[in-house]
Amino acid sequence: xxxxxxxxxxxxxxxxxxxxxxxxxxxxxxxxxxxxxxxxxxxxxxxxxxxxxxxxxxxxxxxxxxxxxxxxxxxxxxxxxxxxxxxxxxxxxxxxxxxxxxxxxxxxxxxxxxxxxxxxxxxxxxxxxxxxxxxx
Amino acid sequence: xxxxxxxxxxxxxxxxxxxxxxxxxxxxxxxxxxxxxxxxxxxxxxxxxxxxxxxxxxxxxxxxxxxxxxxxxxxxxxxxxxxxxxxxxxxxxxxxxxxxxxxxxxxxxxxxxxxxxxxxxxxxxxxxxxxxxxxx
DNA sequence: GCCTATGATAGGCACATGCATACTAATCTG
DNA sequence: CAGATTAGTATGCATGTGCCTATCATAGGC
Numbered sequence: 001x002x003x004x005x006x007x008x009x010x011x012x013x014x015x016x017x018x019x020x021x022x023x024x025x026x027x028x029x030x031x032x033x034x035x036x037x038x039x040x041x042x043x044x045x046x047x048x049x050x051x052x053x054x055x056x057x058x059x060x061x062x063x064x065x066x067x068x069x070x071x072x073x074x075x076x077x078x079x080x081x082x083x084x085x086x087x088x089x090x091x092x093x094x095x096x097x098x099x100x101x102x103x104x105x106x107x108x109x110x111x112x113x114x115x116x117x118x119x120x121x122x123x124x125x126x127x128x129x130x131x132x133x134x135x136x
Numbered sequence: 137x138x139x140x141x142x143x144x145x146x147x148x149x150x151x152x153x154x155x156x157x158x159x160x161x162x163x164x165x166x167x168x169x170x171x172x173x174x175x176x177x178x179x180x181x182x183x184x185x186x187x188x189x190x191x192x193x194x195x196x197x198x199x200x201x202x203x204x205x206x207x208x209x210x211x212x213x214x215x216x217x218x219x220x221x222x223x224x225x226x227x228x229x230x231x232x233x234x235x236x237x238x239x240x241x242x243x244x245x246x247x248x249x250x251x252x253x254x255x256x257x258x259x260x261x262x263x264x265x266x267x268x269x270x271x272x
Numbered sequence: 273g274c275c276t277a278t279g280a281t282a283g284g285c286a287c288a289t290g291c292a293t294a295c296t297a298a299t300c301t302g
Numbered sequence: 303c304a305g306a307t308t309a310g311t312a313t314g315c316a317t318g319t320g321c322c323t324a325t326c327a328t329a330g331g332c
Contacts, residue, residue, distance in 0.1 A: 003263065005240075006247050007153050008175065012270040014150050015193060017143050039144065050309060057151060059290065064311055086298045086309045104141075111142050117268065126265050127139065129258060134148040136250065186279060195320060200281055222279045222328045 020114065024106040028099060029073070033058055033066055038092065038100040041076060045091035048081065052090055075099055156250065160242040164235060165209070169194055169202055174228065174236040177212060181227035184217065188226055211235055 018032075025035055036056045046052035049067065053060040067090065070076040075096035081087035092100070115123055154168075161171055172192045182188035185203065189196040203226065206212040211232035217223035228236070251259055 004267070005175065005243060006250070006263075006266075007157055007243070008172070009263070009266045009270050010146060010150050010153060012193070013266065014146050016270070016272060017146060021143055036144070039141065048309065049311095057148070060309090061291090061311080061313085062289080084299070084309085088310070107141060107143070114142070114269070114272065118265070122265060125261065127142075127145070129254070129262050130142075130145045130149065131140070132253065133250070134145050134152070136152060184279065185281095196279090197281080197283085197321085198319080220279085220329070224280070 016114070020110050021107060024110060025103065027106070028103045030099070030103060031066070033062075034070055034075075035100075035103060037063075037066065037070060037090075038075060038096055038103075041090060041092045042097065042100055045089060047089060048087035049078075049090060070096070152250070156246050157243060160246060161239065163242070164239045166235070166239060167202070169198075170206055170211075171236075171239060173199075173202065173206060173226075174211060174232055174239075177226060177228045178233065178236055181225060183225060184223035185214075185226060206232070 021032075025032065030038070033056070036058070037052065040046070040052065040056050046055070049063055050060050053063045058066070067076060067078060071078060073095075074093055077091055077093050078088045079091070081089050115126075118126065157168075161168065166174070169192070172194070173188065176182070176188065176192050182191070185199055186196055189199045194202070203212060203214060207214055209231075210229055213227055213229050214224045215227070217225050251262075254262065
C-alpha cells in the first residue's frame with residue numbers, strides 16, 4: 001500500500017475545489033458549465049456550437065439550453081455564420097467578459113488561498129506539471 | 137486571461153483518469169466507489185459504516201447497497217461490534233485484499249504510463265504537492 | 273426505567289449526466 | 303437535381319448523486 005492513487009488524490013482535490021468554487025459561481029449567477037463556456041470563449045470564439053461542446057467536453061444536446069440561458073442573460077451571442085448558415089458562431093458579449101472577469105477575480109483569490117502554503121516556484125512547477133497531465 | 141484555472145486543469149485531468157481507470161475497474165468487477173471502499177479498508181478497517189462513508193466522502197445511505205454488493209462478492213465483511221452492537225465493523229476479506237492488489241497493479245501500471253514523461257524527482261514533487269492540496 | 277441520541281437500513285425527490293433518437297435546415301457529392 | 307452528410311434543436315431513458323425522512327435496534331444520560 002505504498003503510494004496513494006492518483007485518482008484518489010485528484011478526487012479529493014477536485015471535491016475541495018468544487019466546494020470552494022460553487023458558492024463563488026452561485027454568487028455571480030453562473031453554473032459550472034456556464035463558467036466553462038465563458039472561459040473557453042474568452043480564449044477564442046467558437047466557430048460553431050458543436051466545436052464548443054467538444055472543446056469543453058460537454059454534451060452537444062445539453063449545450064443548447066445552457067447557451068439559451070447565457071444568451072438570455074446577455075453574456076454570449078449566437079450569430080449566424082454567413083459562410084455556412086448551418087453554423088452558429090458563439091462569442092462573448094462585453095457583459096459576458098465583465099461577468100467572467102468578476103468571477104475570475106473571486107476564483108483566483110480562492111485559488112491563491114488554497115495555494116497559500118506554496119512558494120512561487122512550487123506553484124509554477126505545479127501548474128506546469130498539471131498542464132502536462134491535462135494535455136497528455 | 138493569464139494563467140489557467142486550477143478547476144479546469146484538475147477537471148480535465150480527472151476526466152482522463154476516469155476514462156483510463158473505468159475499463160480497468162470494470163475488468164475486475166469493481167465500481168469506482170467499490171474500489172474506494174477497498175482502498176480505504178486496506179489502510180484501516182472501519183469501526184462502523186458511518187465512519188467509512190464520511191472517510192471516503194460517500195453518502196451513508198448509498199453505502200449500504202455498495203457494501204451489500206461487496207459483501208456478496210466476498211470482498212468485505214460486516215461484523216458486529218461487541219462493544220457497541222449498533223456498530224458494524226467493516227474489514228477486508230483475504231479475497232478482498234487479493235482483488236484490490238490485482239486492480240491496484242493495473243491502475244499503477246496505467247498511472248506509470250500517464251506519468252511516462254515525468255522524472256522520478258518530478259513524480260515525487262508532484263505527489264507531495266497533490267497530497268498537500270488534498271489534505272489542505 | 274424513561275428520554276434522547278446514534279448507527280444501520282430503506283425509500284423517495286430533484287437534479288445532472290451520458291447516450292440515443294429524431295427532425296429540420298443547410299450543405300456537399302456525384 | 304437526388305441522396306448523403308452535418309449543425310442545431312428537442313426529447314426521452316437509465317443511471318448516479320446529494321439530500322432528506324422514517325424506522326428500528328441499541329446506548330447513554332438523568
